[in-house]
Amino acid sequence: xxxxxxKVFVASPGRNFVTLKIITEEGLYGLGDATVNGRxxxxxxxxxDHVAPCLIGKDAHNIEDIWQYLYRGxxxxxxxxxxxxxxxxDMALWDLKGKAAGLPVYQLLGGRSRKGVTLxxxxxxxxxxxxxxxxxxxxxxxxxxxRLQCAIPGLEGTYGVKTKEQKDYFAMQSKRYLPxxxxxxxxxxxxxxxxxxxxxxxxxxDSVELLHDVHxxxxxxxxxxxxxxxxxxxxxxLEDAVAAENQESCAVxxxxxxxxxxxxxxxxxxxxxxxxxxxxxxxxxxxAATHAxxxxxxxxxxxxxGLFHVRxxxxxxxxxxxxxxxxxxxxxxxxxxFGIQEFVRFGTEVSDRVFSYPMRVEDxxxxxxxKPGLGVDFNEDEADLHPYKRSYLPVSRLEDGTLWNW
Ligand code: EZ4
Ligand code: CO
Numbered sequence: 321x322x323x324x325x326x327k328v329f330v331a332s333p334g335r336n337f338v339t340l341k342i343i344t345e346e347g348l349y350g351l352g353d354a355t356v357n358g359r360x361x362x363x364x365x366x367x368x369d370h371v372a373p374c375l376i377g378k379d380a381h382n383i384e385d386i387w388q389y390l391y392r393g394x395x396x397x398x399x400x401x402x403x404x405x406x407x408x409x410d411m412a413l414w415d416l417k418g419k420a421a422g423l424p425v426y427q428l429l430g431g432r433s434r435k436g437v438t439l440x441x442x443x444x445x446x447x448x449x450x451x452x453x454x455x456x457x458x459x460x461x462x463x464x465x466x467r468l469q470c471a472i473p474g475l476e477g478t479y480g481v482k483t484k485e486q487k488d489y490f491a492m493q494s495k496r497y498l499p500x501x502x503x504x505x506x507x508x509x510x511x512x513x514x515x516x517x518x519x520x521x522x523x524x525x526d527s528v529e530l531l532h533d534v535h536x537x538x539x540x541x542x543x544x545x546x547x548x549x550x551x552x553x554x555x556x557x558l559e560d561a562v563a564a565e566n567q568e569s570c571a572v573x574x575x576x577x578x579x580x581x582x583x584x585x586x587x588x589x590x591x592x593x594x595x596x597x598x599x600x601x602x603x604x605x606x607x608a609a610t611h612a613x614x615x616x617x618x619x620x621x622x623x624x625x626g627l628f629h630v631r632x633x634x635x636x637x638x639x640x641x642x643x644x645x646x647x648x649x650x651x652x653x654x655x656x657x658f659g660i661q662e663f664v665r666f667g668t669e670v671s672d673r674v675f676s677y678p679m680r681v682e683d684x685x686x687x688x689x690x691k692p693g694l695g696v697d698f699n700e701d702e703a704d705l706h707p708y709k710r711s712y713l714p715v716s717r718l719e720d721g722t723l724w725n726w
Pocket of ligand 1: 357533535585635637638639662713
C-alpha cells in the first residue's frame with residue numbers, strides 16, 4: 321500500500337480546518353485533521369513543505385514506523401505544529417488501514433468496549449438563570465452531563481459567553497484581524513462560581529453530572545480554594561484549573577480538595593502528562609488526537625493513564641474537524657479506561673457539506689456507524705468554496721492591563 325500522493329487543504333466552512341489526504345497507489349485514501357486553532361497555515365505549510373515529501377513511496381501500513389520516523393526524525397521533537405502534523409498523518413494512516421481491511425478503526429484498536437461514547441454538552445449564559453436554562457435544553461435531549469460556564473458579574477463579555485456582536489462564541493473571530501481582548505478578575509470569578517453550581521444542584525438535583533472549565537486562569541492555591549468551595553456540588557471534574565505547563569501544580573490542588581481534576585487539551589505528547597499521571601494528581605486526561613500525535617499518540621497516553629486510575633476525556637471543541645472527532649469516537653469505543661467525551665457539535669449546516677461523518681447522538685451518547693476506517697468523507701469541491709479566513713482566539717487581561725491566561 322505505497323503512498324503516491326499527499327494533499328493538504330485549508331478550508332473555512334464556518335471556521336478553519338486543516339485536512340490532510342494521503343492517497344495510495346491502489347487509489348485508496350485516508351484523511352487526517354491537523355487543525356491548530358489560530359495557527360492553521362503554519363501546520364499546513366509544515367505538512368506540505370516538510371512532511372509530505374518524506375511520505376511519498378512509504379508503505380502506508382507501517383503506521384508506527386512512520387510515526388517514529390516523523391517524531392524521532394525531526395530532531396526538534398514535540399511542539400504543537402509538529403505534533404498536529406504527525407497526528408494528521410497518523411489518523412490518515414489508520415483510516416487507510418481500516419479501509420484496506422474493511423473494518424472500522426475501533427476494531428483495529430481491539431474492538432468495542434461499550435455501546436457508545438457518553439458525552440457532556442456545553443451550557444453557557446449571561447446569567448445563572450440563562451446558563452441553567454441552556455443546561456435544561458441538553459438535559460431534556462437526554463444528556464447525562466453538562467459543562468456550566470457563566471458570565472462573571474462585573475466582567476463584560478468574559479468566559480465562555482458570547483458578546484452581543486458574536487453570533488457564535490466559537491466562530492467569533494472570522495472577520496477580525498487581531499485577537500479580541502477580554503477582562504479577567506480572579507477575585508470576581510472565585511466569589512461567583514460556587515453560586516452557579518449551588519443553583520444548578522438546587523434545580524437539577526443529583527440527576528445530572530456537572531462540569532466546569534477554568535481555562536487555565538487560577539494559581540494552584542486559588543484552584544484549591546475553588547475545588548473546596550465546589551465540593552458540596554460534587555462536580556464530575558474541574559478542567560484546566562491552572563495553566564498546564566507545570567505538572568506539579570495539580571499535585572498542590574490535590575492536597576486540598578476531592579474535586580476531580582481534568583487537564584491536557586493543550587498537551588502534545590505523553591511527556592507533557594507523564595508526571596501528573598504517575599503522581600495520580602489528575603483524574604481525567606484531555607489530550608486530543610489532533611494535537612497529541614494522532615490515534616497512536618493518544619492510545620499510548622490513554623494506556624499509560626489507565627495504570628494510574630486516570631480516565632479519558634478527549635478534547636472535543638468545534639475547532640477540531642469531524643475527522644478528529646471521529647478519531648475520538650473510535651478511541652472512546654475501545655479504550656478500557658474511558659471517562660467521558662466533550663461534545664459541542666460534530667458539524668454545522670455549512671461544514672456538513674464539506675465533511676460527512678458516521679456519528680449521531682442519542683440520549684447524550686454518540687453512536688458510530690460501522691464504516692471502514694474512520695468513516696469520514698471530505699468533499700474537495702465544496703471545501704474550495706470556503707477559503708481560509710484569518711482568525712484568532714481571544715486574549716485576557718487583568719483589570720490593570722496585565723496580560724493573563726485566556
Ligand atoms: O479553548 O478549543 O474545553 N474546551 C476548550 C476549548 C478551547 C479551544 C481552543 O482552540 O477549552 O474551547
Ligand atoms: Co477546555
